[in-house]
Amino acid sequence: MDAENTTPLLVASSNAAIGFEEGMSLLRDGAPALDAVVAVVRRVEDNPEDHTVGYGGLPNLRGEVELDAMVMDGRTLKAGAVAALKGFRNPVLVARRVMEVLPHVLLAGEGAATFAREMGFSESELLTEEARTIWKQRLEASLAGSDEVPPEIASYYRHMARFVREMTQDPEAAASEHETDAMDTVVVLARDRAGNLAVATSTSGWAWKYPGRVGDSPIPGAGGYADNRYGAAACTGRGEMAMRAATARSVVLYMKMGLPLWNAAREATLDLYALEDEFANVLTIYATDAHGNHVGFSNREGRTYIFQTGDMEAPDERPCAFVRPDGSTEVRPASGRT
Ligand code: GLY
Secondary structure: OOHHHOOOEEEEOHHHHHHHHHHHHHHHOOOOHHHHHHHHHHHHHOOOOOOOOOOOOOOOOOOOOOEEEEEEEOOOOEEEEEEEEOOEOOHHHHHHHHHHHOOOOEEEHHHHHHHHHHOOOOEOOOOOHHHHHHHHHHHHOOOOOOOOOOHHHHHHHHHHHHHHHHHHHOHHHHHHHOOOOOOOOEEEEEEOOOOOEEEEEEEOOOOOOOOOOOOOOOOEOOOEEEEOOOEEEEEEEOHHHHHHHOHHHHHHHHHHOOOOHHHHHHHHHHHHHHOOOOOOOOEEEEEEEOOOOEEEEEOOOOEEEEEEEOOOOOOEEEEOEEEOOOOOEEEOOOOOEO
């Protein structure tokens, strides 16, 4: 296939649908994959109804919205990221500037905010009234103090302990009960007309997280990775798992070592079961190879992803393959959760 005439492709977590029209329009016009993934993620960051990303994202334990984001360009393997950024609505744009301007990959906290200011980004309040209300209701039951440990730590662990207990006893009910204990993310992979790959991620992280907690989303190799030669991958779900297993890089590395996309993503999902962890939770992988094939894989049933090629009018939703600890894999009709 002529490299300049590759069919454009977007692959993403379902919450990215809101930005697909703009992203696909850019790709059809010949824009680089990097421009498309940033444009899509930016739309999601601006959406106050998405409580896992950007403006309207759920806050940390103290009620502060802290954002993580990353971009990676498969042409150069350059990456830029920000972590625990407060007061800026579009961390993906700041992440891109980190990649373009600095000899660094990741800025965190106050340094990231200073850089965002220097780059001319405007500061804004990120906590919407709706997110503030959810935060208050959710933590009310566990906000009582303790003499033994600082109250914030005590309440955090009481809350998390309850979450884990419920997940262990009845995962389906707990997942529904803890719908707002989000640790979701927006992830977008793109392949442009020249066959270049890029990835962008953005998240407000694990709702009610300990202040300063950083997940996988701004960590190249964990929450996202793109390499034109082999493929690209990104993750949603509990970032600590993707960080420990280097999940996004693993998918791409397994492809480099000769596995087809399906097997590479399945292998990276299986790796998650080796992680001993009382907080073990969902992790979903979104991946493409260098030829434009795409898959979604998860260690939980019923997860989905969306994709659109240049000749499709709108995104389509596909079920992710579910991998059990014994390696058996199945694809079931989608239930709508990413
Ligand atoms: N995957 C998002 C997070 O763990 O922060």
